[in-house]
Amino acid sequence: MKIKEIQLNISDGDTLVLGLSGGVDSVVLFDLLLKQQKKQSFKLIAVHVNHNLRGKASDDDEQFVRSLAQKNNVDLKVFSVDCLKKQKEGKLSLEEAARELRYQCLNEVAFKYNGKIVLAHHLNDCAETILLNLTRGAGANGAIGITETDLIRRPLLSWTRDDILRYAQENNLNYVEDETNKDTRYSRNAIRQKVLPELEKINKKAAANLVRFGQTLAEDEDYFNAILPKELVKNGKKTLKIDKMLKNYHKVIKNRTIIYALNLCGLAKDFSKGHIEKIAALLDKDCGKKINLPHKIVAVNDENEISIFKANDSKYNFSGMLSRDEIKFKVGDFRFGYVAVSIIKATATDNVKADDYKLIDISNCDESKLVLRFVRDGDVFQKIGSAGHKKINRFLTDKKVPQRERKHIVCLAQANEILLLETGDVSQMVKVMDNFKNVYKVVFKNCKTDTEKH
Secondary structure, eight states: OOOOOOOOOOOTTOEEEEEOOSSHHHHHHHHHHHHHTTTSOOEEEEEEEEOOOSTHHHHHHHHHHHHHHHHTTOEEEEEEOOHHHHHHHHTOOHHHHHHHHHHHHHHHHHHHHTOEEEOOOOHHHHHHHHHHHHHTTOOTTGGGOOOOOSSEEOTTTTOOHHHHHHHHHHTTOOOOOOGGGGOTTSHHHHIIIIIHHHHHHHOTTHHHHHHHHHHHHHHHHHHHHHHSOGGGEEEOSSOEEEEGGGGGSOHHHHHHHHHHHHHHTTOGGGOOHHHHHHHHHHTTSOTTOEEEEGGGEEEEEOSSEEEEEESSOTTOOTTOOOOOSOEEOOSEEEEETTEEEEEEEOOTTSOTTOSSOEEEEOTTSOGGGEEEEEOOTTOEEOBTTOSSOEEHHHHHHHTTOOGGGGGGOEEEEETTEEEEETTSOBBGGGOOOSOOTTEEEEEEEEOOOOOOOO
8 A cells, every 4th residue: 555644743853652552553653653763853752551451461462562662672661550440439431541541641751751642543533433422412522533732643543444454464563452342332342343334334435524524623613712702711720710701702602612611621521511501601690609510520600700620629630630648859750730840950050030940959958858749737838038937828818829729739848847839939948049969940830631532
């Protein structure tokens, strides 16, 4: 077959993080990327996630990928995850649990190496996603199917499943087959094995036509997104706020703006049309009125805005990242709640007044007791230049941080003494002077995840 060009939309020197399951789709993309490296300079890192769902077969897949990466001298990161635990804790389907864990692993590597994720989704995958989403009651946005984002590249979206199988055969590529892909008890497999083949009997281009339909909807969505009053939406770190001026707009714009707002924090896929309309109706209710939404989300009519947040969960974060109670202070990259934290040994050339990072001198601290954690009641803080300590709640009140948001703030602390807040406030105790022997650079960064249904 004539090899179709793959469009990576990357620059020389970029890092690509490839999801490599060992199946035919990802193996074909792996081979194409190796060939592309001969034309373009980029670093390739492969990621394999062992879902531990098929016993020896899962381990055999992992070993196959390890051998494939080693043979081609490609850096490989392997993760072992507990899908059943994730399914139970998150009250998810097994498919959803596996997908969330898979993207979490990919995001972790992409963040660490400042890379772009590359996945092997193809045209048939996109058609199946459209059918699946429509069956579940999705609106226009769900019927768009699988697309690319700034973080995620999908170079095979123009390839059919037959194109991929033919390429693998003509290039003598070995790959593994997951027998669970034939199990039609899983909804996606049922659409792949039963529904789409029946549609292709009616029109052999059914899959391509579904994808073209999705692309047309995407163009329409682009237009609507361009005219939405996005200035009425504020996505805080723990609270989503929608200005009540939205009630003056047409119902279509009103609902789409709410969906846009929920998409900012990865929630839209969990909300039905009925939920969207309830939020819209709240715009006309009295101040203080609230509604309960899925996943313990609450929407409240505040004085001039609708506030949407997680109720009674100090570890909740809109990005979907996992949280931990404490992380010991050390050089490295960490995830904590919705925040990614990088700790780096500083040099004398680093700028004490920089906006994108903060410098701290831990000479006066007990390094073994330093931890990253959330702010707690009873903490105290003395900001650089202030006369003395303040209780953290008083300090945050002065900064006009809403009460419900305070326990979500990440800090570096020693016992109950806060040394650094993710807001960028630095303690007098770790103020940097002239000696850089024990100075560290700390970077706080919002994490993002891909939220497509796949």
